Amino acid sequence: MTYSEAVEWLYAQTRAGAPRGLSRIRTLLQRLGHPEVAFPTVHVIGTNGKGSVVAYLEAAFKAAGERYGATTSPHLLDFRERIRTHLGLIPEAEVVHFVEWAQGQQFSEPVAFFDLTTALAFRHFAAVGISIAAIEAGVGGLLDATNVLPWVRATVLTNIGEDHLETLGGSLEGVARDKAGAVRTGVPVVTGAEGIGLEVIRAIAAERAAPLYVLSESGPLFDLPVQPSLQGRFQRQNARLAAAVLRLLGYDESTISTGLSTAQHPGRMQQLTYQGVPVVLDGAHNPPAARALVEELEGFHLVFGAFPRKDYRTILQTLLPKARSVRYTYAARGALRAEELLQAYPAPYFDHPLEALQHAVQSSQQDGSPVLVTGSLYLVGEMLRLLQGRAVDGLLTAESV
Missing domain, CATH: 3.40.1190.10 (Mur-like, catalytic domain)
Known part of the structure; x- marks a missing residue:
């Protein structure tokens, strides 16, 4: 085995x-x-x-x-x-x-x-x-x-x-x-x-x-x-x-x-730079975590993915007032797909997390606001995995966790 x-x-x-x-x-x-x-x-x-x-x-x-x-x-x-x-x-x-x-x-x-x-x-x-x-x-x-x-x-x-x-x-x-x-x-x-x-x-x-x-x-x-x-x-x-x-x-x-x-704890307000754009990765997966997260940021371009067992509608409602743009992605196996997410709030959906990130980066390059990737630690983990081997400042590997 x-x-x-x-x-x-x-x-x-x-x-x-x-x-x-x-x-x-x-x-x-x-x-x-x-x-x-x-x-x-x-x-x-x-x-x-x-x-x-x-x-x-x-x-x-x-x-x-x-x-x-x-x-x-x-x-x-x-x-x-x-x-x-x-x-x-x-x-x-x-x-x-x-x-x-x-x-x-x-x-x-x-x-x-x-x-x-x-x-x-x-x-x-x-x-x-x-x-x-x-x-x-x-x-x-x-x-x-x-x-x-x-x-x-x-x-x-x-x-x-x-x-x-x-x-x-x-x-x-x-x-x-x-x-x-x-x-x-x-x-x-x-x-x-x-x-x-x-x-x-x-x-x-x-x-x-x-x-x-x-x-x-x-x-x-x-x-x-x-x-x-x-x-x-x-x-x-x-x-x-x-x-x-x-x-x-x-x-x-x-x-x-x-x-x-x-102390190190990746995936919690973790800050990276990707294609010259500040990116914040945070696994906020419930309403209290989302409320704490939005207090830290003035505005952001949101990449969101979540799971049906979570209160994703309330999480989104908490994030949206400071979101300057929104897009969804597939967090991981078993995560919400476009049809469920679009019922909560209309926004573009991307099957691949890196495509969603790239779309958010383009918005960020126009106004300088950071990209926020959140909704699930599984999404954060998948994004980190996909970014490995790319030119990213601030990336931690599994051995440094």
């Missing part, structure tokens, strides 16, 4: 309509000898900012000389970006070996992609012998595969917003209850949530005697000793959450400063 064949097999695995739950991941981990017990973790949950918080933590762990692990999703260029340690991305051979093992197993119910990827990450971390991990949850918290972790030293609940509403209870309160369901008894919780989300988190943390630390720009726990490396005003909140966790874990201020100032 080749690496690409192994990844394709992983992509094809679903729970086939079965309810969400932890039985599948527990079965996987039991058969692997429970690798999840081998390392402590920071569990990062929330609607937005999870990957950025992990990036800050990862950079700080590196600065401290830790043997660390980190998981984020989705990837941009290579599946292996989802599973990283101090040694780099998980080796291709290990992915292949795991898939061959999984294919030889008999399960009583279909095992989904995220269950398999989570089990692979935990097995890899145990084999490498990491000393700490920053783990990003997938969807929600209570029934997310990452909620089997037994040795959580801190929980981060970044925020509560409108995403996965149909899966997580149909309301912000339901989303908050699901995400806060991962709060552990006695384990510190750091959060940037507000409103009803914070009310729910506060109640659950109290029930479980979990110390709760709510983001405060004036609080010393959340102090920013340096300017965060990631772009956007919203990144200051993510950086404050990461700084608070690092202080609770006992890291010194020098390590915290290095982590905040050196």
Whole structure:
């Protein structure tokens, strides 16, 4: 089996309509000898900012000389970006070996992609012998595969917003209850949530005697000793959450400063230059992310692609007031096509992302406004892949993620 064949097999695995739950991941981990017990973790949950918080933590762990692990999703260029340690991305051979093992197993119910990827990450971390991990949850918290972790030293609940509403209870309160369901008894919780989300988190943390630390720009726990490396005003909140966790874990201020100032997280306000035109790539895939994004830009020429399971109409409505021109493209397999997108707002549609980018560049060359590529991290990843090998300033490769 080749690496690409192994990844394709992983992509094809679903729970086939079965309810969400932890039985599948527990079965996987039991058969692997429970690798999840081998390392402590920071569990990062929330609607937005999870990957950025992990990036800050990862950079700080590196600065401290830790043997660390980190998981984020989705990837941009290579599946292996989802599973990283101090040694780099998980080796291709290990992915292949795991898939061959999984294919030889008999399960009583279909095992989904995220269950398999989570089990692979935990097995890899145990084999490498990491000393700490920053783990990003997938969807929600209570029934997310990452909620089997037994040795959580801190929980981060970044925020509560409108995403996965149909899966997580149909309301912000339901989303908050699901995400806060991962709060552990006695384990510190750091959060940037507000409103009803914070009310729910506060109640659950109290029930479980979990110390709760709510983001405060004036609080010393959340102090920013340096300017965060990631772009956007919203990144200051993510950086404050990461700084608070690092202080609770006992890291010194020098390590915290290095982590905040050196973190990398491609695809989030990532700035490139293509054919002399500024291009911003951002994977904003829900309304809160879109609202944060538009606050950063005065005007832009929009390249938009999204998926039917997302609230793409609200995302578009958020982006359109500052969009000086609009065009759609096909984000990735399963993404929205022209007929659905044109019902939301009339604009040209391009099957190929580079054609859409080139069309936007022509508009940008007329007025100097940047091109914004957004709507999905899968679109951002595909655009980065297509731009590889072309004359692009500011392009990062998979190995630098």
